[in-house]
Amino acid sequence: MSRIGFIGTGHIAAPMVRFLAVRGHDICVTRRSEAVSAALAANHGARVGAPRDVLDNSDIIILCLRPQKAHDVLEPLEFQSHHQIVSVMAGVSAHDLAALCAPARSYVRTIPMGFLETGGCPLAAYGDTDMLAALFEPENPVVPVASEAALNAHFALCAMVPGLLDIMATGAGWLGQKTNDVTGAEFFTAQLVSGFLAAMRKDPGALTRERDALAVEGSLSRQMTQTLETHGAHSALRSALDAIGKRLEKS
Numbered sequence: 001m002s003r004i005g006f007i008g009t010g011h012i013a014a015p016m017v018r019f020l021a022v023r024g025h026d027i028c029v030t031r032r033s034e035a036v037s038a039a040l041a042a043n044h045g046a047r048v049g050a051p052r053d054v055l056d057n058s059d060i061i062i063l064c065l066r067p068q069k070a071h072d073v074l075e076p077l078e079f080q081s082h083h084q085i086v087s088v089m090a091g092v093s094a095h096d097l098a099a100l101c102a103p104a105r106s107y108v109r110t111i112p113m114g115f116l117e118t119g120g121c122p123l124a125a126y127g128d129t130d131m132l133a134a135l136f137e138p139e140n141p142v143v144p145v146a147s148e149a150a151l152n153a154h155f156a157l158c159a160m161v162p163g164l165l166d167i168m169a170t171g172a173g174w175l176g177q178k179t180n181d182v183t184g185a186e187f188f189t190a191q192l193v194s195g196f197l198a199a200m201r202k203d204p205g206a207l208t209r210e211r212d213a214l215a216v217e218g219s220l221s222r223q224m225t226q227t228l229e230t231h232g233a234h235s236a237l238r239s240a241l242d243a244i245g246k247r248l249e250k251s
């Protein structure tokens with residue numbers, strides 16, 4: 001079992017702590033946000049301390065600060081060469097991490113989502129991906145990427161999730177108007193899509209193969225895919241991904 005410390009104990013740290021604590025790791029977290037750290041201490045046995053205590057009691061340090069706080073919080077700390085660094089902070093480069101966390105020598109940047117706690121979250125990762133895999137696989141598959149530009153592109157794609165939820169909410173709203181049953185419409189929509197995706201194989205080509213199996217010539221499904229294409233849904237998605245990707249490149 002590993003000694004794992006978290007610097008920044010907010011929205012994304014909490015599910016990561018719970019996942020790791022259940023697997024028997026020794027966890028130490030920073031006090032802020034106090035309600036979150038207190039709950040992790042009470043329910044998952046995490047120790048709570050100042051950032052310096054976290055460094056003293058951990059070999060693996062998981063950085064979960066907002067990027068704009070990273071410099072002010074990390075710069076005064078005394079990292080050690082045995083520390084292995086996992087950063088989930090969008091926009092803080094490996095180069096900046098190496099400067100902020102010297103003399104630590106092992107680094108990995110990744111993009112978790114909260115559902116990593118229950119498994120099935122793909123972890124795009126740049127750097128020491130074996131270290132990350134030892135912590136989060138097999139439940140959450142690590143997807144190594146070759147460059148930070150590729151990692152940023154994966155960050156951008158993560159924003160497609162709320163985009164798809166928004167589309168689904170529109171569909172559920174349409175159904176609710178037709179049935180006068182808003183709750184039932186939302187359940188049906190969420191269960192339909194999540195059930196389909198859970199059952200779907202994820203091998204190469206699966207997305208288009210499954211689409212084409214449904215959207216055969218003359219079908220209702222084909223009418224849907226063609227209408228979305230004609231009305232620019234795909235070009236809107238590509239524009240959003242390009243714009244988000246550019247924003248990440250600049251940060």
Ligand SMILES: NC(=O)c1ccc[n+]([C@@H]2O[C@H](COP(=O)([O-])OP(=O)(O)OC[C@H]3O[C@@H](n4cnc5c(N)ncnc54)[C@H](OP(=O)(O)O)[C@@H]3O)[C@@H](O)[C@H]2O)c1
Nearest residue numbers: 008009010011012030032033064065066067088089090112
């Ligand atoms: N949320 C996600 O789903 C998600 C997914 C992937 C990556 N990320 C990345 O994860 C990072 C954190 O995001 P988040 O959503 O978890 O943000 P968050 O909830 O605001 O968490 C940041 C934490 O840092 C703490 N903090 C601020 N100043 C501190 C200091 N001086 N010393 C110790 N702790 C301090 C905050 O405490 P206070 O609340 O007391 O200020 C808070 O607990 C970001 O870089 C983001 O890009 C987030």
